[in-house]
Amino acid sequence: MSRPVLVFDSGVGGLSVVTALRQQVPGLPLAYVCDNAALPYGTKPDSWLLRRIVDVCVAAVAASDARVLVVACNTASTLALEALRERLAIPVVGTVPAIKPAARLSRSGVIALLATTATVTRPYTDRLIEEFAGHCTVARVAADPLVAQAERWLAGEPLDARVLAECLAPLAAIAKLDTVVLGCTHFPLLRESLASMAPGPVHWIDSGDAIARRVVQVVGEVSQSTVSSGAFLSWATAPDNPGLARAFSGFGFQPPKRLNEAS
Numbered sequence: 223m224s225r226p227v228l229v230f231d232s233g234v235g236g237l238s239v240v241t242a243l244r245q246q247v248p249g250l251p252l253a254y255v256c257d258n259a260a261l262p263y264g265t266k267p268d269s270w271l272l273r274r275i276v277d278v279c280v281a282a283v284a285a286s287d288a289r290v291l292v293v294a295c296n297t298a299s300t301l302a303l304e305a306l307r308e309r310l311a312i313p314v315v316g317t318v319p320a321i322k323p324a325a326r327l328s329r330s331g332v333i334a335l336l337a338t339t340a341t342v343t344r345p346y347t348d349r350l351i352e353e354f355a356g357h358c359t360v361a362r363v364a365a366d367p368l369v370a371q372a373e374r375w376l377a378g379e380p381l382d383a384r385v386l387a388e389c390l391a392p393l394a395a396i397a398k399l400d401t402v403v404l405g406c407t408h409f410p411l412l413r414e415s416l417a418s419m420a421p422g423p424v425h426w427i428d429s430g431d432a433i434a435r436r437v438v439q440v441v442g443e444v445s446q447s448t449v450s451s452g453a454f455l456s457w458a459t460a461p462d463n464p465g466l467a468r469a470f471s472g473f474g475f476q477p478p479k480r481l482n483e484a485s
């Protein structure tokens with residue numbers, strides 16, 4: 223099998239990006255790494271997180287012999303893309319909130335960004351909004367508890383409807399809202415439940431398809447000789463977690479091996 227595209231997230235959120243990748247590039251050799259020992263990223267201090275993300279990604283690229291790194295995490299991408307590109311010799315594809323397509327799609331010009339505390343407050347996000355949604359009203363809604371809900375859901379545990387309702391409650395107060403950006407890769411995993419509890423008819427936009435298109439540009443066509451045989455490897459910083467193994471196996475990945483993230 224040829225060298226894989228490595229998908230990285232703090233937890234299972236990157237699996238929403240794996241789905242988009244497989245839809246656009248069936249057979250693409252993939253590997254997955256999550257830093258679940260440090261989950262959640264969205265409430266951690268930037269200076270600590272930056273070092274941690276670089277250490278984990280450098281170790282995971284070496285372990286997987288990846289040809290491309292996909293940072294399938296908005297919280298990590300809005301902070302660490304530059305540092306990762308400086309440190310790694312392979313192409314790095316990032317994930318940032320889908321503000322641009324949301325601003326194009328919205329008829330009312332009123333958008334909400336649903337993401338982690340870190341992502342909604344980052345200068346990177348300020349710049350995205352200024353550049354692509356200057357003509358819109360963009361409400362920033364931090365919804366960190368949805369990260370743990372997505373982890374539970376993929377581990378086969380039930381969702382807590384009260385937590386979802388609390389996270390979505392700020393949306394009901396936004397007049398003329400018609401578009402919600404899912405600015406955390408964990409959130410598309412809950413899309414059906416979120417949509418069923420939303421205050422009104424809104425479009426839900428995430429970055430999965432755009433990332434997959436970018437990966438296609440970077441890797442080019444996947445020839446039949448390099449199509450994956452199905453042995454998708456995964457790594458985690460806290461692999462001894464039956465829920466995680468279950469989530470990975472639902473997406474065709476082998477149980478995670480331990481990643482030692484020491485730099």
Ligand code: DGL
Nearest residue numbers: 232235263264296297407
């Ligand atoms: N999945 C990550 C993102 O896209 C964040 C989850 C976390 O807080 O660890 O932002």
